[in-house]
Amino acid sequence: MMENIILSLGSNIGNREAYINRAVELLGNDAHILINKRSSFYETSPVGNVKQRQFINIALKITTTHSPEALLTVIHQIELTLHRTRDIHWGPRTLDIDIIFWGDQKISTSDLKVPHPEAFNRLFVLVPTLEIIDDGFPNYAKIKSQIKSLQEKDQTIKLVKKESQSDQSIENSVRAILTGIGEDPDRPGLVETPNRVSRMYHEIFSSEGLENFEDYKLFKNQTSNDPKMVLMRDIPFYSMCEHHMMPFWGKVHIAYIPDHETIIGLSKLPRLVDFVSRKLSLQEKLTDDIVAQLTRILAPKGIAVVVDARHMCVEMRGVKKADSSTRTIRFSGVFDTNHNLQTAFLNSIGDINDKKL
Ligand SMILES: Nc1ncnc2c1ncn2[C@@H]1O[C@H](COP(=O)(O)OP(=O)(O)OP(=O)(O)O)[C@@H](O)[C@H]1O
Numbered sequence: 001m002m003e004n005i006i007l008s009l010g011s012n013i014g015n016r017e018a019y020i021n022r023a024v025e026l027l028g029n030d031a032h033i034l035i036n037k038r039s040s041f042y043e044t045s046p047v048g049n050v051k052q053r054q055f056i057n058i059a060l061k062i063t064t065t066h067s068p069e070a071l072l073t074v075i076h077q078i079e080l081t082l083h084r085t086r087d088i089h090w091g092p093r094t095l096d097i098d099i100i101f102w103g104d105q106k107i108s109t110s111d112l113k114v115p116h117p118e119a120f121n122r123l124f125v126l127v128p129t130l131e132i133i134d135d136g137f138p139n140y141a142k143i144k145s146q147i148k149s150l151q152e153k154d155q156t157i158k159l160v161k162k163e164s165q166s167d168q169s170i171e172n173s174v175r176a177i178l179t180g181i182g183e184d185p186d187r188p189g190l191v192e193t194p195n196r197v198s199r200m201y202h203e204i205f206s207s208e209g210l211e212n213f214e215d216y217k218l219f220k221n222q223t224s225n226d227p228k229m230v231l232m233r234d235i236p237f238y239s240m241c242e243h244h245m246m247p248f249w250g251k252v253h254i255a256y257i258p259d260h261e262t263i264i265g266l267s268k269l270p271r272l273v274d275f276v277s278r279k280l281s282l283q284e285k286l287t288d289d290i291v292a293q294l295t296r297i298l299a300p301k302g303i304a305v306v307v308d309a310r311h312m313c314v315e316m317r318g319v320k321k322a323d324s325s326t327r328t329i330r331f332s333g334v335f336d337t338n339h340n341l342q343t344a345f346l347n348s349i350g351d352i353n354d355k356k357l
């Protein structure tokens with residue numbers, strides 16, 4: 001049976017995340033190693049008596065056909081490649097890789113002790129490990145209870161925010177795409193591209209998996225019992241089409257007629273547009289999403305949304321119609337039934353041909 005092996009990686013010199021990403025990549029390139037899961041990045045206080053910078057730590061779950069000794073050799077080679085020097089015991093390092101668990105095996109040779117002798121004293125090992133194992137893992141209960149008792153001591157550990165994070169599976173996929181189009185992903189101009197693309201995806205797809213826009217505040221406006229249209233035009237957006245994963249971008253125009261008193265802070269309309277844009281979508285869907293979110297949040301008397309957009313997948317490939325633009329229109333509530341309101345709204349936002357998208 002292939003054992004599940006847990007590795008702990010840490011860095012506290014230079015671009016800590018980049019060293020760790022590179023180490024994960026080098027491990028993944030070894031034909032005898034299969035990476036099953038990686039934890040998030042954690043920023044951790046240095047453990048030990050050396051005064052030094054905070055570490056970034058992660059845990060990895062792998063399987064391998066290497067023997068334990070051979071894996072240790074691979075690890076030392078990767079540490080060397082990444083300029084690790086061994087001068088201060090428990091001191092600063094560009095990269096450290098420890099073998100924490102080898103299934104439930106105990107290994108004790110002159111070069112290798114598994115479970116790692118310090119594992120249960122280190123939050124920076126246990127917290128990332130807990131993230132990537134399930135409750136069937138041999139040491140699960142002990143890891144959990146030990147985290148509890150260490151948290152009462154002085155080690156600190158903080159999850160690094162998602163936006164600045166990279167994802168190994170995306171990086172590996174980008175490498176595969178580069179190879180697939182006939183490129184050499186290791187040539188100097190491309191070595192950092194998979195990591196850059198991965199971090200970009202975290203940014204431009206930051207709404208993936210989120211259902212509801214939550215970043216808003218409502219106000220009561222009791223000055224009028226005959227509420228009038230609130231209109232914001234020319235809100236820029238950038239999104240990615242779900243058919244080709246290519247950009248579509250342009251302007252959104254939103255109007256609503258409040259119920260008797262509830263209005264939303266104006267700056268939240270652009271934020272709502274950002275929210276619906278930062279996922280794979282289609283122009284029609286994005287238009288509908290804005291109406292659906294505003295209906296849920298505000299329950300106004302009516303909503304009108306127009307989206308004017310250009311599509312890279314139309315202009316750069318396929319029919320190659322440069323400079324064409326697409327308008328989607330969606331009315332709800334009183335806008336749906338009142339043609340004068342529709343006309344007033346459409347006149348206010350101006351003709352699509354007047355717009356530079
Ligand atoms: N489980 C293990 N994982 C990695 N190295 C181990 C392990 N057990 C023993 N070693 C041995 O420890 C030696 C020293 O490792 P290293 O220089 O990374 O120590 P350190 O990082 O200062 O301290 P620590 O081992 O607590 O992380 C390695 O050369 C290796 O032979």
Ligand SMILES: Nc1nc2c(c(=O)[nH]1)N=C(CO)CN2
Nearest residue numbers: 010044045046047055090124
């Ligand atoms: N927070 C943190 N502290 C450490 C670390 C580490 O990876 N993270 N590694 C050490 C030696 O292996 C010593 N101290």
